[in-house]
Amino acid sequence: MWQIFHKLGSPKWFFGIASKLMPWLLWVGLSLLAAGIVWGLGFAPKDYLQGNSYRIIFIHVPAALLAQSVYMMMAVAGLVTLVWRMKLADVFVRAVAPVGAILTFLALFTGAVWGKPTWGTWWIWDARLTSMLILLFLYFGVMALGAAISDEKSSARAVAVLVLVGVVNIPIIKYSVEWWNTLHQPATFKLTEKPSMPAEMWVPLLLSVLGLYLIFGWLACLRMQTEILVREGRTRWVKELVQARGN
Amino acid sequence: MTTEFTVGLRAPEASVGTATAMKAVFVRDLKTAFRQPQDLLNPLLFFVMVVTLFPLGVSPEVSFLQQAGSGILWVAALLSVLLSLDHLYRHDFDDGTLEQLVLQPQPLFLLVLAKSLAHWVLTGLPLVLLAPVLGVMVHLEGNSVAVLCLTLLIGTPVLSLIGSIGAALTLGLRSAGVLLSLLIIPLYIPVLIFGTGTVMAASEGASVEGQLALMGAFLVLALTLAPFASAAALRISLSNS
Amino acid sequence: MAFDSFGAFMIMEGHGPYVWTCYFVFFLLMGTVSLWSLRQRRAVIAQHRRAESPRVREKSPAGASFTRIEPSQD
Numbered sequence: 411m412w413q414i415f416h417k418l419g420s421p422k423w424f425f426g427i428a429s430k431l432m433p434w435l436l437w438v439g440l441s442l443l444a445a446g447i448v449w450g451l452g453f454a455p456k457d458y459l460q461g462n463s464y465r466i467i468f469i470h471v472p473a474a475l476l477a478q479s480v481y482m483m484m485a486v487a488g489l490v491t492l493v494w495r496m497k498l499a500d501v502f503v504r505a506v507a508p509v510g511a512i513l514t515f516l517a518l519f520t521g522a523v524w525g526k527p528t529w530g531t532w533w534i535w536d537a538r539l540t541s542m543l544i545l546l547f548l549y550f551g552v553m554a555l556g557a558a559i560s561d562e563k564s565s566a567r568a569v570a571v572l573v574l575v576g577v578v579n580i581p582i583i584k585y586s587v588e589w590w591n592t593l594h595q596p597a598t599f600k601l602t603e604k605p606s607m608p609a610e611m612w613v614p615l616l617l618s619v620l621g622l623y624l625i626f627g628w629l630a631c632l633r634m635q636t637e638i639l640v641r642e643g644r645t646r647w648v649k650e651l652v653q654a655r656g657n
Numbered sequence: 658m659t660t661e662f663t664v665g666l667r668a669p670e671a672s673v674g675t676a677t678a679m680k681a682v683f684v685r686d687l688k689t690a691f692r693q694p695q696d697l698l699n700p701l702l703f704f705v706m707v708v709t710l711f712p713l714g715v716s717p718e719v720s721f722l723q724q725a726g727s728g729i730l731w732v733a734a735l736l737s738v739l740l741s742l743d744h745l746y747r748h749d750f751d752d753g754t755l756e757q758l759v760l761q762p763q764p765l766f767l768l769v770l771a772k773s774l775a776h777w778v779l780t781g782l783p784l785v786l787l788a789p790v791l792g793v794m795v796h797l798e799g800n801s802v803a804v805l806c807l808t809l810l811i812g813t814p815v816l817s818l819i820g821s822i823g824a825a826l827t828l829g830l831r832s833a834g835v836l837l838s839l840l841i842i843p844l845y846i847p848v849l850i851f852g853t854g855t856v857m858a859a860s861e862g863a864s865v866e867g868q869l870a871l872m873g874a875f876l877v878l879a880l881t882l883a884p885f886a887s888a889a890a891l892r893i894s895l896s897n898s
Numbered sequence: 899m900a901f902d903s904f905g906a907f908m909i910m911e912g913h914g915p916y917v918w919t920c921y922f923v924f925f926l927l928m929g930t931v932s933l934w935s936l937r938q939r940r941a942v943i944a945q946h947r948r949a950e951s952p953r954v955r956e957k958s959p960a961g962a963s964f965t966r967i968e969p970s971q972d
Binding site: 492544547548550551554555558559561563564567568571572574575576578579582583585586587589590593 | 822826827830831832836839840842843844846847850851854857858875878882886889890893894896897
Protein backbone atom coordinates (compact mmCIF):
# COMPACT_ATOMS: atom_id res chain seq x y z
CA MET A 411 0.00 0.00 0.00
CA TRP A 412 2.65 2.50 1.04
CA GLN A 413 4.79 1.44 -1.85
CA ILE A 414 2.03 2.28 -4.29
CA PHE A 415 1.56 5.58 -2.55
CA HIS A 416 5.23 6.32 -2.77
CA LYS A 417 5.25 5.40 -6.42
CA LEU A 418 2.31 7.71 -7.02
CA GLY A 419 4.40 10.47 -5.61
CA SER A 420 7.32 9.79 -7.90
CA PRO A 421 7.47 12.28 -10.76
CA LYS A 422 9.32 9.80 -12.95
CA TRP A 423 6.67 7.13 -12.56
CA PHE A 424 3.95 9.67 -13.18
CA PHE A 425 5.68 10.96 -16.29
CA GLY A 426 5.67 7.51 -17.85
CA ILE A 427 2.06 6.73 -16.97
CA ALA A 428 0.94 10.13 -18.20
CA SER A 429 2.63 9.60 -21.55
CA LYS A 430 0.74 6.34 -21.97
CA LEU A 431 -2.60 7.75 -20.86
CA MET A 432 -2.55 11.02 -22.72
CA PRO A 433 -3.43 9.87 -26.25
CA TRP A 434 -6.41 7.93 -24.88
CA LEU A 435 -7.62 10.84 -22.79
CA LEU A 436 -7.30 13.25 -25.68
CA TRP A 437 -8.90 11.21 -28.43
CA VAL A 438 -11.69 9.63 -26.41
CA GLY A 439 -12.39 13.01 -24.83
CA LEU A 440 -12.45 14.82 -28.15
CA SER A 441 -14.76 12.24 -29.72
CA LEU A 442 -17.17 12.34 -26.78
CA LEU A 443 -17.21 16.12 -26.76
CA ALA A 444 -17.67 16.25 -30.53
CA ALA A 445 -20.50 13.69 -30.35
CA GLY A 446 -22.21 15.59 -27.56
CA ILE A 447 -21.89 18.94 -29.28
CA VAL A 448 -22.97 17.76 -32.74
CA TRP A 449 -25.93 15.96 -31.24
CA GLY A 450 -26.80 18.90 -29.05
CA LEU A 451 -26.43 21.53 -31.76
CA GLY A 452 -28.00 19.74 -34.67
CA PHE A 453 -30.27 17.00 -33.43
CA ALA A 454 -31.58 17.73 -29.95
CA PRO A 455 -35.08 19.22 -30.00
CA LYS A 456 -35.67 22.91 -29.44
CA ASP A 457 -36.48 24.01 -25.90
CA TYR A 458 -40.10 25.12 -25.68
CA LEU A 459 -39.29 28.07 -23.41
CA GLN A 460 -35.88 29.36 -24.46
CA GLY A 461 -35.85 28.29 -28.09
CA ASN A 462 -32.51 27.52 -29.66
CA SER A 463 -30.42 29.64 -27.31
CA TYR A 464 -30.51 26.79 -24.80
CA ARG A 465 -28.03 24.94 -27.06
CA ILE A 466 -25.31 26.87 -25.23
CA ILE A 467 -25.97 24.47 -22.35
CA PHE A 468 -23.81 21.82 -24.04
CA ILE A 469 -20.68 23.84 -23.30
CA HIS A 470 -21.88 26.06 -20.46
CA VAL A 471 -22.71 23.25 -18.08
CA PRO A 472 -19.57 21.16 -18.76
CA ALA A 473 -17.36 24.22 -18.27
CA ALA A 474 -19.14 25.26 -15.08
CA LEU A 475 -19.14 21.75 -13.59
CA LEU A 476 -15.51 21.20 -14.44
CA ALA A 477 -14.49 24.62 -13.13
CA GLN A 478 -15.94 23.74 -9.75
CA SER A 479 -14.57 20.22 -9.63
CA VAL A 480 -11.11 21.46 -10.57
CA TYR A 481 -11.12 23.61 -7.42
CA MET A 482 -12.22 20.59 -5.38
CA MET A 483 -9.43 18.49 -6.91
CA MET A 484 -6.98 21.26 -6.10
CA ALA A 485 -8.20 21.21 -2.51
CA VAL A 486 -7.62 17.46 -2.25
CA ALA A 487 -4.16 17.93 -3.74
CA GLY A 488 -3.54 20.76 -1.28
CA LEU A 489 -4.40 18.48 1.61
CA VAL A 490 -2.01 15.86 0.24
CA THR A 491 0.71 18.52 -0.04
CA LEU A 492 0.27 19.56 3.57
CA VAL A 493 -0.09 16.11 5.10
CA TRP A 494 2.29 13.96 3.07
CA ARG A 495 4.47 16.63 1.44
CA MET A 496 3.94 14.93 -1.88
CA LYS A 497 5.58 16.97 -4.62
CA LEU A 498 3.30 15.71 -7.34
CA ALA A 499 0.26 17.13 -5.57
CA ASP A 500 1.70 20.61 -5.77
CA VAL A 501 2.69 20.05 -9.39
CA PHE A 502 -0.96 19.26 -10.01
CA VAL A 503 -2.20 22.43 -8.30
CA ARG A 504 0.21 24.59 -10.27
CA ALA A 505 -0.50 22.94 -13.59
CA VAL A 506 -4.24 23.04 -13.21
CA ALA A 507 -5.01 26.43 -11.63
CA PRO A 508 -4.84 28.43 -14.89
CA VAL A 509 -6.99 25.82 -16.64
CA GLY A 510 -9.55 26.11 -13.88
CA ALA A 511 -9.54 29.88 -14.20
CA ILE A 512 -10.09 29.64 -17.96
CA LEU A 513 -12.96 27.19 -17.50
CA THR A 514 -14.54 29.49 -14.94
CA PHE A 515 -14.20 32.38 -17.34
CA LEU A 516 -15.78 30.29 -20.10
CA ALA A 517 -18.69 29.39 -17.84
CA LEU A 518 -19.17 33.07 -17.07
CA PHE A 519 -18.85 34.15 -20.68
CA THR A 520 -21.24 31.56 -22.05
CA GLY A 521 -23.64 32.31 -19.20
CA ALA A 522 -23.56 36.01 -20.04
CA VAL A 523 -24.08 35.45 -23.76
CA TRP A 524 -26.88 33.03 -22.99
CA GLY A 525 -28.43 35.64 -20.74
CA LYS A 526 -28.80 38.12 -23.58
CA PRO A 527 -31.57 36.31 -25.51
CA THR A 528 -33.06 34.86 -22.32
CA TRP A 529 -33.09 37.80 -19.93
CA GLY A 530 -32.60 40.53 -22.50
CA THR A 531 -29.35 41.69 -20.93
CA TRP A 532 -25.76 40.52 -20.91
CA TRP A 533 -25.32 40.34 -17.22
CA ILE A 534 -27.67 39.70 -14.37
CA TRP A 535 -26.49 39.34 -10.82
CA ASP A 536 -27.88 35.86 -10.83
CA ALA A 537 -26.84 33.62 -7.94
CA ARG A 538 -24.97 31.12 -10.12
CA LEU A 539 -23.17 33.68 -12.25
CA THR A 540 -22.16 35.62 -9.15
CA SER A 541 -20.76 32.58 -7.37
CA MET A 542 -18.86 31.67 -10.54
CA LEU A 543 -17.40 35.17 -10.55
CA ILE A 544 -16.25 34.73 -6.96
CA LEU A 545 -14.79 31.35 -7.88
CA LEU A 546 -12.82 33.13 -10.59
CA PHE A 547 -11.46 35.52 -7.93
CA LEU A 548 -10.43 32.54 -5.82
CA TYR A 549 -8.54 31.06 -8.78
CA PHE A 550 -6.79 34.39 -9.37
CA GLY A 551 -5.82 34.50 -5.70
CA VAL A 552 -4.27 31.03 -5.87
CA MET A 553 -2.33 31.91 -9.02
CA ALA A 554 -1.16 35.25 -7.62
CA LEU A 555 0.07 33.75 -4.35
CA GLY A 556 1.83 30.92 -6.15
CA ALA A 557 3.63 33.38 -8.38
CA ALA A 558 4.59 35.68 -5.51
CA ILE A 559 6.53 33.15 -3.38
CA SER A 560 9.76 32.14 -5.02
CA ASP A 561 10.80 29.30 -2.72
CA GLU A 562 9.31 26.12 -4.17
CA LYS A 563 8.50 24.33 -0.93
CA SER A 564 6.95 27.17 1.00
CA SER A 565 5.12 28.30 -2.09
CA ALA A 566 3.59 24.84 -2.39
CA ARG A 567 2.44 24.78 1.20
CA ALA A 568 1.18 28.37 1.24
CA VAL A 569 -0.89 27.73 -1.88
CA ALA A 570 -2.22 24.54 -0.28
CA VAL A 571 -3.37 26.45 2.81
CA LEU A 572 -5.05 29.08 0.64
CA VAL A 573 -6.84 26.48 -1.49
CA LEU A 574 -8.11 24.71 1.63
CA VAL A 575 -9.33 27.97 3.18
CA GLY A 576 -11.08 28.70 -0.11
CA VAL A 577 -12.75 25.31 -0.24
CA VAL A 578 -14.15 25.76 3.26
CA ASN A 579 -15.55 29.08 2.10
CA ILE A 580 -17.08 27.92 -1.17
CA PRO A 581 -20.26 26.44 0.36
CA ILE A 582 -20.65 29.49 2.60
CA ILE A 583 -20.21 31.81 -0.37
CA LYS A 584 -22.70 29.82 -2.43
CA TYR A 585 -25.25 29.83 0.33
CA SER A 586 -24.91 33.51 1.07
CA VAL A 587 -25.02 34.49 -2.59
CA GLU A 588 -28.20 32.50 -3.02
CA TRP A 589 -29.73 34.16 0.03
CA TRP A 590 -28.65 37.57 -1.25
CA ASN A 591 -30.19 36.81 -4.62
CA THR A 592 -33.60 35.95 -3.20
CA LEU A 593 -33.40 39.14 -1.15
CA HIS A 594 -32.88 41.32 -4.19
CA GLN A 595 -34.76 39.67 -7.03
CA PRO A 596 -37.26 37.06 -6.04
CA ALA A 597 -37.40 33.97 -8.24
CA THR A 598 -35.94 34.98 -11.57
CA PHE A 599 -35.96 32.46 -14.31
CA LYS A 600 -32.88 30.28 -13.96
CA LEU A 601 -30.82 29.37 -16.99
CA THR A 602 -30.13 25.73 -16.41
CA GLU A 603 -32.85 24.64 -14.04
CA LYS A 604 -35.29 22.32 -15.70
CA PRO A 605 -38.05 20.33 -14.07
CA SER A 606 -37.44 17.42 -16.40
CA MET A 607 -35.11 17.26 -19.32
CA PRO A 608 -35.92 14.80 -22.10
CA ALA A 609 -33.29 12.18 -22.91
CA GLU A 610 -32.52 13.85 -26.27
CA MET A 611 -31.24 16.78 -24.24
CA TRP A 612 -29.50 15.22 -21.30
CA VAL A 613 -27.71 12.41 -23.12
CA PRO A 614 -25.68 14.79 -25.34
CA LEU A 615 -25.11 16.97 -22.28
CA LEU A 616 -23.72 13.97 -20.42
CA LEU A 617 -21.49 13.13 -23.40
CA SER A 618 -20.02 16.60 -23.59
CA VAL A 619 -19.49 16.73 -19.82
CA LEU A 620 -17.60 13.42 -19.93
CA GLY A 621 -15.65 14.55 -22.98
CA LEU A 622 -14.55 17.78 -21.38
CA TYR A 623 -13.48 15.95 -18.20
CA LEU A 624 -11.29 13.63 -20.26
CA ILE A 625 -9.81 16.54 -22.22
CA PHE A 626 -9.11 18.24 -18.92
CA GLY A 627 -7.32 15.04 -17.85
CA TRP A 628 -5.15 15.26 -20.93
CA LEU A 629 -4.41 18.91 -20.40
CA ALA A 630 -3.60 18.31 -16.73
CA CYS A 631 -1.17 15.48 -17.63
CA LEU A 632 0.47 17.62 -20.28
CA ARG A 633 0.93 20.63 -18.03
CA MET A 634 2.10 18.46 -15.13
CA GLN A 635 4.71 16.89 -17.39
CA THR A 636 5.97 20.34 -18.30
CA GLU A 637 6.09 21.39 -14.66
CA ILE A 638 7.94 18.18 -13.73
CA LEU A 639 10.47 18.74 -16.52
CA VAL A 640 11.13 22.25 -15.24
CA ARG A 641 11.47 21.19 -11.61
CA GLU A 642 13.41 17.97 -12.12
CA GLY A 643 15.65 19.31 -14.86
CA ARG A 644 18.78 18.31 -12.98
CA THR A 645 17.88 14.69 -12.32
CA ARG A 646 19.34 11.88 -14.34
CA TRP A 647 16.09 10.47 -15.64
CA VAL A 648 15.00 13.79 -17.09
CA LYS A 649 18.34 14.18 -18.84
CA GLU A 650 18.07 10.70 -20.30
CA LEU A 651 14.49 11.28 -21.31
CA VAL A 652 15.35 14.52 -23.04
CA GLN A 653 18.11 12.81 -24.97
CA ALA A 654 15.98 9.81 -25.88
CA ARG A 655 13.20 11.89 -27.37
CA GLY A 656 13.82 12.44 -31.04
CA ASN A 657 12.26 15.79 -31.52
CA MET B 658 10.81 6.42 27.19
CA THR B 659 11.00 9.24 24.71
CA THR B 660 7.61 10.61 25.60
CA GLU B 661 8.51 10.72 29.27
CA PHE B 662 11.70 12.43 28.38
CA THR B 663 10.06 15.12 26.31
CA VAL B 664 7.35 15.63 28.87
CA GLY B 665 10.00 16.07 31.51
CA LEU B 666 11.78 18.53 29.28
CA ARG B 667 8.67 20.49 28.49
CA ALA B 668 7.31 20.74 32.01
CA PRO B 669 9.23 23.77 33.25
CA GLU B 670 8.55 25.78 30.07
CA ALA B 671 4.88 24.95 30.03
CA SER B 672 4.57 26.23 33.58
CA VAL B 673 3.40 29.48 31.96
CA GLY B 674 -0.18 28.51 31.25
CA THR B 675 -1.68 28.92 27.81
CA ALA B 676 -4.21 31.43 29.08
CA THR B 677 -1.46 33.53 30.62
CA ALA B 678 0.53 33.44 27.42
CA MET B 679 -2.51 34.46 25.37
CA LYS B 680 -3.17 37.33 27.73
CA ALA B 681 0.45 38.41 27.52
CA VAL B 682 0.36 38.42 23.70
CA PHE B 683 -2.92 40.31 23.73
CA VAL B 684 -1.75 42.96 26.18
CA ARG B 685 1.57 43.34 24.44
CA ASP B 686 -0.09 43.97 21.09
CA LEU B 687 -2.34 46.62 22.61
CA LYS B 688 0.59 48.32 24.34
CA THR B 689 2.82 48.43 21.27
CA ALA B 690 -0.09 49.72 19.20
CA PHE B 691 -0.75 52.58 21.59
CA ARG B 692 2.85 53.65 21.26
CA GLN B 693 1.99 54.78 17.75
CA PRO B 694 -1.50 56.20 18.06
CA GLN B 695 -1.43 57.58 14.52
CA ASP B 696 -1.41 54.04 13.16
CA LEU B 697 -4.58 53.38 15.13
CA LEU B 698 -6.26 56.49 13.84
CA ASN B 699 -5.50 55.94 10.17
CA PRO B 700 -7.99 53.12 9.47
CA LEU B 701 -10.72 55.16 11.17
CA LEU B 702 -9.95 58.23 9.07
CA PHE B 703 -9.96 56.03 6.00
CA PHE B 704 -13.36 54.65 7.02
CA VAL B 705 -14.83 58.14 7.35
CA MET B 706 -13.31 59.32 4.07
CA VAL B 707 -14.57 56.35 2.05
CA VAL B 708 -18.07 56.90 3.41
CA THR B 709 -17.81 60.57 2.43
CA LEU B 710 -16.95 59.62 -1.13
CA PHE B 711 -20.35 58.07 -1.80
CA PRO B 712 -22.62 61.07 -1.29
CA LEU B 713 -20.10 63.14 -3.26
CA GLY B 714 -19.55 60.60 -6.01
CA VAL B 715 -23.01 59.11 -6.42
CA SER B 716 -25.77 61.18 -4.89
CA PRO B 717 -26.51 63.06 -1.66
CA GLU B 718 -30.23 62.36 -1.93
CA VAL B 719 -31.79 61.03 1.25
CA SER B 720 -33.62 58.23 -0.53
CA PHE B 721 -30.45 56.89 -2.14
CA LEU B 722 -28.37 57.16 1.02
CA GLN B 723 -31.04 55.49 3.08
CA GLN B 724 -31.07 52.56 0.75
CA ALA B 725 -27.36 52.27 0.14
CA GLY B 726 -26.15 53.47 3.54
CA SER B 727 -25.69 50.09 5.18
CA GLY B 728 -23.80 48.80 2.15
CA ILE B 729 -21.57 51.88 2.03
CA LEU B 730 -20.70 51.61 5.70
CA TRP B 731 -20.03 47.90 5.44
CA VAL B 732 -17.82 48.23 2.36
CA ALA B 733 -15.90 51.07 3.98
CA ALA B 734 -15.43 49.08 7.19
CA LEU B 735 -14.30 46.05 5.21
CA LEU B 736 -11.75 48.08 3.28
CA SER B 737 -10.33 49.76 6.33
CA VAL B 738 -9.93 46.43 8.12
CA LEU B 739 -8.25 45.13 4.98
CA LEU B 740 -5.80 48.03 4.98
CA SER B 741 -4.90 47.57 8.61
CA LEU B 742 -4.20 43.84 8.21
CA ASP B 743 -0.70 44.42 6.94
CA HIS B 744 0.28 45.64 10.43
CA LEU B 745 -1.00 42.51 12.12
CA TYR B 746 2.25 40.54 11.84
CA ARG B 747 4.57 42.97 10.04
CA HIS B 748 6.29 44.58 13.06
CA ASP B 749 6.65 41.31 14.92
CA PHE B 750 8.03 39.74 11.78
CA ASP B 751 10.58 42.51 11.28
CA ASP B 752 11.93 42.48 14.83
CA GLY B 753 11.94 38.71 15.25
CA THR B 754 9.21 38.50 17.87
CA LEU B 755 7.20 36.28 15.59
CA GLU B 756 9.89 33.61 15.50
CA GLN B 757 9.91 33.57 19.28
CA LEU B 758 6.16 33.25 19.28
CA VAL B 759 6.31 30.23 16.99
CA LEU B 760 8.87 28.58 19.27
CA GLN B 761 6.71 28.91 22.39
CA PRO B 762 5.49 25.67 23.97
CA GLN B 763 1.91 26.99 23.99
CA PRO B 764 -0.13 26.05 20.92
CA LEU B 765 0.52 28.63 18.23
CA PHE B 766 -3.07 28.83 17.07
CA LEU B 767 -4.16 30.13 20.45
CA LEU B 768 -1.48 32.81 20.41
CA VAL B 769 -2.58 33.70 16.89
CA LEU B 770 -6.14 33.91 18.17
CA ALA B 771 -4.99 36.34 20.84
CA LYS B 772 -3.26 38.45 18.20
CA SER B 773 -6.34 38.48 15.99
CA LEU B 774 -8.51 39.54 18.92
CA ALA B 775 -6.08 42.34 19.71
CA HIS B 776 -6.29 43.41 16.08
CA TRP B 777 -10.06 43.49 16.34
CA VAL B 778 -9.97 45.56 19.52
CA LEU B 779 -7.64 48.01 17.79
CA THR B 780 -9.46 48.35 14.46
CA GLY B 781 -12.85 46.61 14.44
CA LEU B 782 -14.14 47.92 17.73
CA PRO B 783 -13.39 51.60 16.97
CA LEU B 784 -15.21 51.16 13.65
CA VAL B 785 -18.25 49.82 15.48
CA LEU B 786 -18.15 52.77 17.86
CA LEU B 787 -17.83 55.24 15.00
CA ALA B 788 -20.56 53.63 12.89
CA PRO B 789 -23.58 55.29 14.59
CA VAL B 790 -22.27 58.77 13.73
CA LEU B 791 -21.78 57.85 10.08
CA GLY B 792 -25.06 55.96 10.11
CA VAL B 793 -26.85 59.18 11.02
CA MET B 794 -24.93 61.02 8.31
CA VAL B 795 -26.23 58.60 5.66
CA HIS B 796 -29.76 59.00 7.07
CA LEU B 797 -30.23 55.51 8.45
CA GLU B 798 -33.22 55.45 10.75
CA GLY B 799 -33.06 54.69 14.46
CA ASN B 800 -33.56 50.96 14.44
CA SER B 801 -31.30 50.42 11.40
CA VAL B 802 -28.40 52.16 13.10
CA ALA B 803 -28.64 49.82 16.06
CA VAL B 804 -28.84 46.76 13.82
CA LEU B 805 -25.93 48.06 11.73
CA CYS B 806 -23.78 48.38 14.84
CA LEU B 807 -24.80 44.91 15.94
CA THR B 808 -23.86 43.39 12.57
CA LEU B 809 -20.54 45.24 12.62
CA LEU B 810 -19.95 44.04 16.16
CA ILE B 811 -20.44 40.42 15.08
CA GLY B 812 -18.93 40.82 11.62
CA THR B 813 -15.70 42.72 12.17
CA PRO B 814 -14.10 39.99 14.33
CA VAL B 815 -14.74 37.62 11.42
CA LEU B 816 -12.94 40.08 9.15
CA SER B 817 -9.96 40.22 11.52
CA LEU B 818 -9.83 36.43 11.87
CA ILE B 819 -10.05 35.65 8.15
CA GLY B 820 -7.71 38.51 7.42
CA SER B 821 -5.09 37.09 9.73
CA ILE B 822 -4.82 34.07 7.41
CA GLY B 823 -4.09 36.32 4.46
CA ALA B 824 -1.67 38.45 6.46
CA ALA B 825 0.20 35.32 7.53
CA LEU B 826 0.31 33.94 3.98
CA THR B 827 1.68 37.14 2.45
CA LEU B 828 4.14 37.84 5.25
CA GLY B 829 7.52 38.96 4.00
CA LEU B 830 6.51 39.20 0.37
CA ARG B 831 7.02 42.24 -1.80
CA SER B 832 3.75 43.88 -2.87
CA ALA B 833 2.08 42.07 0.01
CA GLY B 834 -0.65 44.69 0.34
CA VAL B 835 -2.35 44.22 -3.02
CA LEU B 836 -1.85 40.47 -2.91
CA LEU B 837 -3.44 40.33 0.53
CA SER B 838 -6.53 42.13 -0.76
CA LEU B 839 -6.75 39.80 -3.74
CA LEU B 840 -6.67 36.74 -1.52
CA ILE B 841 -8.98 37.98 1.18
CA ILE B 842 -11.76 39.97 -0.52
CA PRO B 843 -13.50 36.87 -1.98
CA LEU B 844 -13.51 35.34 1.50
CA TYR B 845 -15.11 38.49 2.95
CA ILE B 846 -18.10 38.37 0.62
CA PRO B 847 -20.41 36.23 2.81
CA VAL B 848 -19.91 38.52 5.81
CA LEU B 849 -20.60 41.57 3.65
CA ILE B 850 -23.74 40.01 2.19
CA PHE B 851 -25.19 39.11 5.55
CA GLY B 852 -24.06 42.33 7.19
CA THR B 853 -25.82 44.58 4.72
CA GLY B 854 -28.70 42.19 4.16
CA THR B 855 -29.54 42.18 7.85
CA VAL B 856 -29.64 45.97 8.03
CA MET B 857 -31.82 46.16 4.93
CA ALA B 858 -34.19 43.57 6.36
CA ALA B 859 -34.36 45.61 9.58
CA SER B 860 -35.14 48.81 7.69
CA GLU B 861 -38.02 47.02 6.00
CA GLY B 862 -39.31 46.01 9.39
CA ALA B 863 -38.57 42.31 9.06
CA SER B 864 -37.22 40.30 11.96
CA VAL B 865 -33.47 39.91 11.89
CA GLU B 866 -32.78 37.32 14.60
CA GLY B 867 -32.21 34.58 12.05
CA GLN B 868 -29.62 36.58 10.11
CA LEU B 869 -27.87 37.68 13.27
CA ALA B 870 -27.74 34.07 14.42
CA LEU B 871 -26.20 33.12 11.09
CA MET B 872 -23.59 35.83 11.44
CA GLY B 873 -22.92 34.48 14.90
CA ALA B 874 -22.39 31.08 13.30
CA PHE B 875 -19.87 32.66 10.90
CA LEU B 876 -18.08 34.13 13.90
CA VAL B 877 -17.95 30.78 15.69
CA LEU B 878 -16.69 29.08 12.54
CA ALA B 879 -14.03 31.73 12.01
CA LEU B 880 -13.00 31.56 15.67
CA THR B 881 -12.51 27.82 15.51
CA LEU B 882 -10.97 27.40 12.05
CA ALA B 883 -9.13 30.60 11.12
CA PRO B 884 -6.49 30.46 13.89
CA PHE B 885 -5.42 27.00 12.70
CA ALA B 886 -5.04 28.11 9.09
CA SER B 887 -3.31 31.26 10.16
CA ALA B 888 -0.88 29.40 12.44
CA ALA B 889 -0.05 26.99 9.61
CA ALA B 890 0.47 29.91 7.25
CA LEU B 891 2.75 31.65 9.75
CA ARG B 892 4.94 28.56 10.07
CA ILE B 893 5.22 28.36 6.28
CA SER B 894 6.06 32.04 5.90
CA LEU B 895 8.68 31.88 8.63
CA SER B 896 10.35 28.80 7.18
CA ASN B 897 10.52 30.69 3.90
CA SER B 898 12.46 33.69 5.16
CA MET C 899 -32.11 16.77 -37.48
CA ALA C 900 -33.71 19.65 -35.64
CA PHE C 901 -33.27 22.05 -38.56
CA ASP C 902 -34.60 22.01 -42.12
CA SER C 903 -31.55 23.43 -43.86
CA PHE C 904 -27.98 24.48 -43.20
CA GLY C 905 -29.08 28.12 -43.31
CA ALA C 906 -31.65 27.50 -40.59
CA PHE C 907 -28.96 25.72 -38.59
CA MET C 908 -26.71 28.76 -38.77
CA ILE C 909 -29.43 31.27 -37.92
CA MET C 910 -31.20 29.19 -35.24
CA GLU C 911 -34.27 31.42 -35.41
CA GLY C 912 -32.31 34.49 -34.44
CA HIS C 913 -30.34 32.86 -31.62
CA GLY C 914 -27.53 31.77 -33.94
CA PRO C 915 -25.10 34.62 -33.19
CA TYR C 916 -25.28 33.96 -29.44
CA VAL C 917 -24.86 30.22 -29.76
CA TRP C 918 -22.06 30.45 -32.29
CA THR C 919 -20.19 33.14 -30.33
CA CYS C 920 -20.19 30.88 -27.28
CA TYR C 921 -18.92 27.88 -29.20
CA PHE C 922 -16.32 29.97 -31.01
CA VAL C 923 -14.91 31.46 -27.80
CA PHE C 924 -15.00 28.09 -26.08
CA PHE C 925 -12.97 26.36 -28.77
CA LEU C 926 -10.69 29.34 -29.24
CA LEU C 927 -9.72 29.45 -25.56
CA MET C 928 -9.48 25.70 -25.05
CA GLY C 929 -7.45 25.38 -28.26
CA THR C 930 -5.13 28.20 -27.27
CA VAL C 931 -4.51 26.70 -23.86
CA SER C 932 -3.83 23.28 -25.35
CA LEU C 933 -1.46 24.54 -28.03
CA TRP C 934 0.29 26.82 -25.61
CA SER C 935 0.77 23.95 -23.13
CA LEU C 936 2.12 21.70 -25.89
CA ARG C 937 4.56 24.39 -27.00
CA GLN C 938 5.63 25.00 -23.43
CA ARG C 939 6.54 21.36 -22.95
CA ARG C 940 8.42 21.28 -26.23
CA ALA C 941 10.30 24.44 -25.28
CA VAL C 942 11.32 23.01 -21.91
CA ILE C 943 12.59 19.81 -23.53
CA ALA C 944 14.52 21.78 -26.15
CA GLN C 945 16.02 23.96 -23.45
CA HIS C 946 17.17 20.94 -21.42
CA ARG C 947 18.66 19.36 -24.51
CA ARG C 948 20.56 22.48 -25.44
CA ALA C 949 21.92 22.75 -21.92
CA GLU C 950 23.00 19.12 -21.89
CA SER C 951 24.20 18.27 -25.37
CA PRO C 952 27.90 19.37 -25.18
CA ARG C 953 28.56 17.38 -22.04
CA VAL C 954 26.84 14.25 -23.30
CA ARG C 955 28.98 14.26 -26.41
CA GLU C 956 32.11 14.44 -24.28
CA LYS C 957 31.06 11.39 -22.32
CA SER C 958 31.68 8.01 -23.83
CA PRO C 959 28.62 5.99 -24.89
CA ALA C 960 29.44 3.59 -22.04
CA GLY C 961 27.62 6.05 -19.80
CA ALA C 962 24.37 4.65 -21.02
CA SER C 963 25.26 0.99 -20.72
CA PHE C 964 24.45 0.51 -17.08
CA THR C 965 21.18 1.42 -15.52
CA ARG C 966 20.93 2.88 -12.13
CA ILE C 967 17.64 3.38 -10.39
CA GLU C 968 17.53 6.73 -8.82
CA PRO C 969 14.81 7.60 -6.37
CA SER C 970 13.65 10.97 -7.60
CA GLN C 971 11.39 11.60 -4.66
CA ASP C 972 13.32 13.08 -1.82
